[in-house]
Amino acid sequence: MxxxxxxxxxxxxxxxxxxxxxxxxxxxxxxxxxxxxxxxxxxxxxxxxxxxxxxxxxxxxxxxxxxxxxxxxxxxxxxxxxxxxxxxxxxxxxxxxxxxxxxxxxxxxxxxxxxxxxxxxxxxxxxxxxxxxxxxxxxxxxxxxxxxxxxxxxxxxxxxxxxxxxxxxxxxxxxxxxxxxxxxxxxxxxxxxxxxxxxxxxxxxxxxxxxxxxxxxxxxxxxxxxxxxxxxxxxxxxxxxxxxxxxxxxxxxxKSEPLSFSASSSLFPSFPVRIAVARDRAFNFYYQDNLDLLQQLGAELVFWSPLEDAGIPKDIQGMYFGGGFPEVFAQQLAENSSVRDAVKTAILQGMPTVAECGGLMYLCEQIIDFEGKSWLMAGVIPTSAVMGGRLTLGYRRAVALQDNLLVKANTTVYGHEFHRSHLTLTPTQPLFETSRYDCEENMGCEGWGLPANVHASYVHLHWGESREIPQQFLKECLKLASSKTCI
CATH class of the missing domain: 3.40.50.300 (P-loop containing nucleotide triphosphate hydrolases)
Structure with a gap:
């Protein structure tokens, strides 16, 4: 019970x-x-x-x-x-x-x-x-x-x-x-x-x-x-x-009662890689099940802070930036230029990187806060994130328009958006075509997949029933590990 x-x-x-x-x-x-x-x-x-x-x-x-x-x-x-x-x-x-x-x-x-x-x-x-x-x-x-x-x-x-x-x-x-x-x-x-x-x-x-x-x-x-x-x-x-x-x-x-449940005995490949997970006051929106899945698939998670640390963790083969409130800490993120530069360098050198919502904003050229002040960010994505009063909220049905870091073309995933920012430019090769979950209203295209080792999107995904998503991510990370070019 x-x-x-x-x-x-x-x-x-x-x-x-x-x-x-x-x-x-x-x-x-x-x-x-x-x-x-x-x-x-x-x-x-x-x-x-x-x-x-x-x-x-x-x-x-x-x-x-x-x-x-x-x-x-x-x-x-x-x-x-x-x-x-x-x-x-x-x-x-x-x-x-x-x-x-x-x-x-x-x-x-x-x-x-x-x-x-x-x-x-x-x-x-x-x-x-x-x-x-x-x-x-x-x-x-x-x-x-x-x-x-x-x-x-x-x-x-x-x-x-x-x-x-x-x-x-x-x-x-x-x-x-x-x-x-x-x-x-x-x-x-x-x-x-x-x-x-x-x-x-x-x-x-x-x-x-x-x-x-x-x-x-x-x-x-x-x-x-x-x-x-x-x-x-x-x-x-x-x-x-x-x-x-x-x-x-x-x-x-x-009082909790013991419950019986049958789990699949299917075996999954193991991916012995190290993933840097940004977790601090600016980035803290993660589903625990997502982190658990990465670990169950063999990944070692290295938690670090883009706010406080002097650089990204050593010997990693992937990065994960969750959502959060980078706009609130934009000045501190901007002032930590060594981390911003290290993130950009790692991505341009091929580091597989997942960035959701606040993570997407951090990979932009700048964040423009509620007061109109501009703060430099990692500069990987050629657009700016602008804070505003309009709330974007709701479940999304998203269809992949191309093969990307997490899913193959034409794959349908279900996610959730919740943000008050918008981007000044739309991607030329977006990740998804999105629509509202409960109706056919088209919400347009979104998500950045260039460089090809980046998956940056406003859509939050829960991987619980889509184990193939973290598998695909870790598979790309393992390629980097195998090349012995760990960063």
């Missing part, structure tokens, strides 16, 4: 509730594995900071329904408790469904003691736009849901909200509610009186907290590495969690 923490909409405090639960469990020395529904990078950072274990993303668009089940089964059985944080409102997802790719070597999963719900569940979805929603994940994993309700501007209406969410899809089991942002004892009394006829357990009551806030900016919460007071905040959350939850009812629901 495990619990899904869902919100009745975005902004109701489900991340705060989740972190409070995790912090209190860790204070009790409980081993807990967390998961996050959707493509988010930042919330999992907070989960990991609290639990000491990498949070895992559950996203059937970026992977598949079967992969979501396999990922949950594998990681939850390694811990005492398991907790899944949802995304947006409980039933907020996308239109359509992702067909299972069934690629050679893909892991198949069978969940025991969880009913017959599986990949066919999508055929029975009552809400046509809840694929990849929190409700979809709860159905796939057959997990109960705790609904977080923002009570700051309501009293008696809380019952209508709770009743509506409980009855909308009878396949979803609402285990109870957490009442958040309760203003006073009188306010709480009104809420309880309204909910009493529903006989729906109140599993937690969180009062309005003026001293517990996590700062945010243009792409969401400020990442953990930039919050020096985070440990004190987590301690306050743990204090709160000790008293605001009904632990007698919550702990049995959170």
């Amino acid at each position: 495990a619990l899904v923490i869902a919100g009745e909409r975005s902004g109701v405090g489900k991340t705060t509730v989740t972190l409070t639960l995790l912090a209190s469990l860790r204070r009790r020395d409980r081993l807990v594995q967390s998961f996050k529904v959707g493509p988010d990078y930042i919330d999992p950072m907070f989960h990991q900071h609290v639990t000491g274990r990498a949070c895992r993303n559950l996203d059937p668009v970026l992977t598949s329904e079967a992969y979501v089940q396999q990922c949950f089964a594998h990681h939850s059985q390694l811990s005492e408790y398991a907790l899944v944080e949802g995304v947006m409102g409980l039933f907020d997802g996308v239109k359509g469904s992702r067909k299972s790719r069934g690629a050679e070597g893909h892991t198949s999963t069978t969940l025991s003691n969880r009913g017959s719900r599986g990949a066919e569940e999508k055929n029975n979805i009552q809400c046509p736009t809840d694929f990849a929603s929190t409700a979809h994940i709860a159905r796939l994993l057959d997990l109960p849901v705790v609904l977080v309700i923002d009570c700051s501007r309501l009293s008696g209406s809380v019952a209508a909200i709770a009743h509506g969410y409980r009855s909308f899809d009878p396949r979803i089991k609402i285990a109870g509610v957490v009442l958040n942002r309760v203003g006073s004892d009188r306010h709480l009394s009104l809420l309880k009186d309204s909910l009493e006829p529903l006989q729906l357990p109140i599993l937690g009551v969180m009062r309005r907290q003026d001293n517990i806030t996590i700062p945010d900016r243009h792409l969401g919460l400020v990442p953990t590495a930039e919050l020096p007071e985070l440990n004190a905040l987590i301690a306050r959350l743990a204090d709160l969690g000790d008293t605001c939850f009904d632990w007698q009812h919550l702990l049995p629901l959170l």
